[in-house]
Amino acid sequence: MIESQKVSYQDIKKTILRRIYNKFWAPGSLMPGEVELALEFGCARATVNRAMRELAEDGMIDRKRKAGTRIKSAPSRQAKFAIPRIKEEIEAIGSVYRYALINHELLTAPDWILARMGLNEETQMIRLSCMHYAGSRAFQYEDRWINLKTVPKAKMQSFTKIGPNEWLIKEVPFSDAEVTFSTINADEKISRLLGVSSGTALFTVERLTWLNNAPITYAKLFFHAGYQITSRL
Amino acid sequence: MIESQKVSYQDIKKTILRRIYNKFWAPGSLMPGEVELALEFGCARATVNRAMRELAEDGMIDRKRKAGTRIKSAPSRQAKFAIPRIKEEIEAIGSVYRYALINHELLTAPDWILARMGLNEETQMIRLSCMHYAGSRAFQYEDRWINLKTVPKAKMQSFTKIGPNEWLIKEVPFSDAEVTFSTINADEKISRLLGVSSGTALFTVERLTWLNNAPITYAKLFFHAGYQITSRL
DNA sequence: CAGTGGTCTAGACCACGTG
DNA sequence: ACGTGGTCTAGACCACTGT
Structure with a gap:
C-alpha cells in the first residue's frame, strides 16, 4: 500500500480524536508538538496546526505556547445554538x-x-x-x-x-x-x-x-x- | 506612512466586518474574491482565506465555489453555550x-x-x-x-x-x-x-x-x- | 469549461510564557 | 533564554459547481 493521497487536516483530526478516545495519550497529559506530528504524518506543520487548532476550538485539547498541547481531562464541548429569527x-x-x-x-x-x-x-x-x-x-x-x-x-x-x-x-x-x-x-x-x-x-x-x-x-x-x-x- | 506591519487575518476580518456594517457591500450581494482582496490588502491569499473562512463560520457570509462569496442578508449568528459539568x-x-x-x-x-x-x-x-x-x-x-x-x-x-x-x-x-x-x-x-x-x-x-x-x-x-x-x- | 474557494507545502519570523 | 504554538508567504494543485 502506498499513501498516494496527501494527508488532509481532517484525517489528522480524526486520527488524533481516535487516539484520545483510546487513551493512547492519557487525559491531562502532554501530546507531541506540531513538528513531531508533522513528521509522523508526513505532512507540513501548517496542516497539523490546522487540525490541532480546530480540536482546540472544539474543546478537546488545551494549547499553550511553550507549554505544549494537553488532552483535556474533561472535554468541554460547546453546544452551538442558532438563534433563529x-x-x-x-x-x-x-x-x-x-x-x-x-x-x-x-x-x-x-x-x-x-x-x-x-x-x-x-x-x-x-x-x-x-x-x-x-x-x-x-x-x-x-x-x-x-x-x-x-x-x-x-x-x-x-x-x-x-x-x-x-x-x-x-x-x-x-x-x-x-x-x-x-x-x-x-x-x-x-x-x-x-x-x-x-x-x-x-x-x-x-x-x-x-x-x-x-x-x-x-x-x-x-x-x-x-x-x-x-x-x- | 509606510505599512511596516504585516497584514493579519484579524485585521482583514475587522475591515470586512466594518464594510458589512457600513453596507459598503449590500446585503445579499457578491463581494470580491480572495485574489482580489489579497491584492487590495497586500497580503497572501491564504491570509484572506482564513479571515473569510472564519467570517463564514460566524455566519456573516456565505461561500460557494465558483459562485463566490455573498454577504448574508440576515446574519445568523450562533450562540455558543458551554455545557457545564x-x-x-x-x-x-x-x-x-x-x-x-x-x-x-x-x-x-x-x-x-x-x-x-x-x-x-x-x-x-x-x-x-x-x-x-x-x-x-x-x-x-x-x-x-x-x-x-x-x-x-x-x-x-x-x-x-x-x-x-x-x-x-x-x-x-x-x-x-x-x-x-x-x-x-x-x-x-x-x-x-x-x-x-x-x-x-x-x-x-x-x-x-x-x-x-x-x-x-x-x-x-x-x-x-x-x-x-x-x-x- | 472555467472561475472560485479549499487545501497543502516548505520555509520563515514572531510572541508568548515557562523555567 | 528558548521551545512551542501562532501566523504569514508565495506558489501549487484540486474540487466543486455555475454557465
Missing part, C-alpha cells in the same frame, strides 16, 4: 407568520433596564410590546426596549407592520450580544396573551446587544407553552 | 458540591426511551435517579438512562459516590450529542426533591449522546427554580 422559525414549520403591535411608548428608562444595560445616566427609550403568531396560534410575546441614544432613528419607526427584531437586524449592526435562557410561571397578563392558563411554565429568552459598548436593545421573549430549543454537536 | 458549575459559584443517589435499577427500556434513542429492539438499561446539591440547597434532579449494550461496564458501577455524568465523561467517549432546553411545571415528586412548591416553572435540559451511532445515554436534568444559562457572543 422568529419569522423564519415559524415559516420553517410551515405556518403563516403574523405580527401584532400591542403597545408603543416613549419613556425614560427605569433603573432596572439601565442596570441591565450597564448605563447610569437618564436615557430615553422606546418600549414595545408585541405578539408573534404562527397561523392562529400565539407563538411568542415580546417585551422590547430600544435605546434611542444609540439608535435615534428608531423614533421615526411605527413598528406597526414590521417587528422590532426584524427592523433592528436590517438597520442596526451589532458587535456583541448576550443571550440568557430561563423560565418563569406565566402571570395573568402573559397567560392571557399566549392563551395558556396562569402559572404555566414558559420558556424565556433575554437578549441584549451592543454596538461597540453602546447598548442597543434589550428584549425579553416569552414563548408558547411547550417550546423547546435543540442543538446537535 | 455540574460539579464544576457548583464549585465555580463557591458552593460545596454534594451528590446523592436516590434510585438505581436494571430494567428493559420502555418504548419512549427506545424511540428517543432511535432503537427498535428490546434493550437492557440502567436507570438512575440522583440529586445534586450546592451546599445545603438542592440544585438539580437527574433522571438518567444508560444503554448497557453500548456501555456494558456500567453494570459494574454502583454510582453511590460518583455521579453518572462524571463517570461517563471519564469512561466513555462520545462522538455526537444532542441537547434540548425546555421547561416544565414541577410535579409532586420533583417539587419535593427540589424543595419548591408544586407547579413551579423549572428549567430542564435533555441530553442524548452517541458513540458512532450507538446510543450511550439519555438524561433529563431538572434545575432548581430560578436557574438560567447565559452566553455572550
Whole structure:
C-alpha cells in the first residue's frame, strides 16, 4: 500500500480524536508538538496546526505556547445554538407568520433596564410590546426596549407592520450580544396573551446587544407553552 | 506612512466586518474574491482565506465555489453555550458540591426511551435517579438512562459516590450529542426533591449522546427554580 | 469549461510564557 | 533564554459547481 493521497487536516483530526478516545495519550497529559506530528504524518506543520487548532476550538485539547498541547481531562464541548429569527422559525414549520403591535411608548428608562444595560445616566427609550403568531396560534410575546441614544432613528419607526427584531437586524449592526435562557410561571397578563392558563411554565429568552459598548436593545421573549430549543454537536 | 506591519487575518476580518456594517457591500450581494482582496490588502491569499473562512463560520457570509462569496442578508449568528459539568458549575459559584443517589435499577427500556434513542429492539438499561446539591440547597434532579449494550461496564458501577455524568465523561467517549432546553411545571415528586412548591416553572435540559451511532445515554436534568444559562457572543 | 474557494507545502519570523 | 504554538508567504494543485 502506498499513501498516494496527501494527508488532509481532517484525517489528522480524526486520527488524533481516535487516539484520545483510546487513551493512547492519557487525559491531562502532554501530546507531541506540531513538528513531531508533522513528521509522523508526513505532512507540513501548517496542516497539523490546522487540525490541532480546530480540536482546540472544539474543546478537546488545551494549547499553550511553550507549554505544549494537553488532552483535556474533561472535554468541554460547546453546544452551538442558532438563534433563529422568529419569522423564519415559524415559516420553517410551515405556518403563516403574523405580527401584532400591542403597545408603543416613549419613556425614560427605569433603573432596572439601565442596570441591565450597564448605563447610569437618564436615557430615553422606546418600549414595545408585541405578539408573534404562527397561523392562529400565539407563538411568542415580546417585551422590547430600544435605546434611542444609540439608535435615534428608531423614533421615526411605527413598528406597526414590521417587528422590532426584524427592523433592528436590517438597520442596526451589532458587535456583541448576550443571550440568557430561563423560565418563569406565566402571570395573568402573559397567560392571557399566549392563551395558556396562569402559572404555566414558559420558556424565556433575554437578549441584549451592543454596538461597540453602546447598548442597543434589550428584549425579553416569552414563548408558547411547550417550546423547546435543540442543538446537535 | 509606510505599512511596516504585516497584514493579519484579524485585521482583514475587522475591515470586512466594518464594510458589512457600513453596507459598503449590500446585503445579499457578491463581494470580491480572495485574489482580489489579497491584492487590495497586500497580503497572501491564504491570509484572506482564513479571515473569510472564519467570517463564514460566524455566519456573516456565505461561500460557494465558483459562485463566490455573498454577504448574508440576515446574519445568523450562533450562540455558543458551554455545557457545564455540574460539579464544576457548583464549585465555580463557591458552593460545596454534594451528590446523592436516590434510585438505581436494571430494567428493559420502555418504548419512549427506545424511540428517543432511535432503537427498535428490546434493550437492557440502567436507570438512575440522583440529586445534586450546592451546599445545603438542592440544585438539580437527574433522571438518567444508560444503554448497557453500548456501555456494558456500567453494570459494574454502583454510582453511590460518583455521579453518572462524571463517570461517563471519564469512561466513555462520545462522538455526537444532542441537547434540548425546555421547561416544565414541577410535579409532586420533583417539587419535593427540589424543595419548591408544586407547579413551579423549572428549567430542564435533555441530553442524548452517541458513540458512532450507538446510543450511550439519555438524561433529563431538572434545575432548581430560578436557574438560567447565559452566553455572550 | 472555467472561475472560485479549499487545501497543502516548505520555509520563515514572531510572541508568548515557562523555567 | 528558548521551545512551542501562532501566523504569514508565495506558489501549487484540486474540487466543486455555475454557465
